[in-house]
Amino acid sequence: MLATFCLRLACGMIAALLLVSPEQVNPRFYRVQFLTALGLSALSIVFLRDLPAASDVWLWIALGAAILGAFLGSLSWSLHGAPAGRSLIAATAVALVAVLGLIVDPNSSQNGRIFLFAGSFSSAAVLGSAITAMLMGHSYLVAPSMSMTPLLRLLVGLFVATLVRGVVSGVALWSWTSEHSLATLNDVTILLPLRWGLGIFGPLLLELMAWHTARIRSTQSATGILYVVVIFCFLGELISEVLFRFTGGYML
Secondary structure, rough: HHHHHHHHHHHHHHHHHHHHOOOOOOHHHHHHHHHHHHHHHHHHHHOOOEEEEEEEEHHHHHHHHHHHHHHHHHHHHHHHHHHHHHHHHHHHHHHHHHHHHOOOOOOOOOOHHHHHHHHHHHHHHHHHHHHHHHHHHHHHHHHHOOOOOHHHHHHHHHHHHHHHHHHHHHHHHHHHHHHOHHHHHHHHHHHHHHHHHHHHHHHHHHHOOOHHHHOOHHHHHHHHHHHHHHHHHHHHHHHOOOOHHHHHHHOO
């Protein structure tokens, strides 16, 4: 669970950089994102050995490429002009997407793999865009005159990612309940309201509040709201991982 969580967060943080423009954001922000992704990717190595897919050599090649891309990206955005900086964002994101695809249990059924792919990537989008938007809000403390476009774009991306995550989770829940009765599984019945309240509906409401707050350039208030969004999203995805164990492979 820890390996997949680290890799989803790293993938989402790098992919979220595609939503902002280097002309409007300090290169330091990109460097921090790459360094964070580098640390998360390296940390995942400790836990990947316990996964069924750990014997796949392509998994380790893809992870190595992601770590190398994150390292080179952090160097690039430390240099004047960030040579190949945008290309490294795309390359590192692709490598991390490949890792997420390869860690899916090879013994899963075809339908099970489809649900896992969709759930894993939508989870990465929510986690990565939430923490990236929150960190972007912090940038306005040191650069209050910076354009609001980067933060607003990230907030729109986060809202869309949360909606997609809700749709994916809803389809998975519908598929699972077609074969099982919620009334017979108390653990699932108790956790589902928490998962949806904290992980989907709560963040959607707060994201709308943050967007309207950012529109009036109240960046400190928007950042404070995004702190809560990050906490809600993390708790929601952690509960989803618990439900994944209870339901036998459905990311509700």
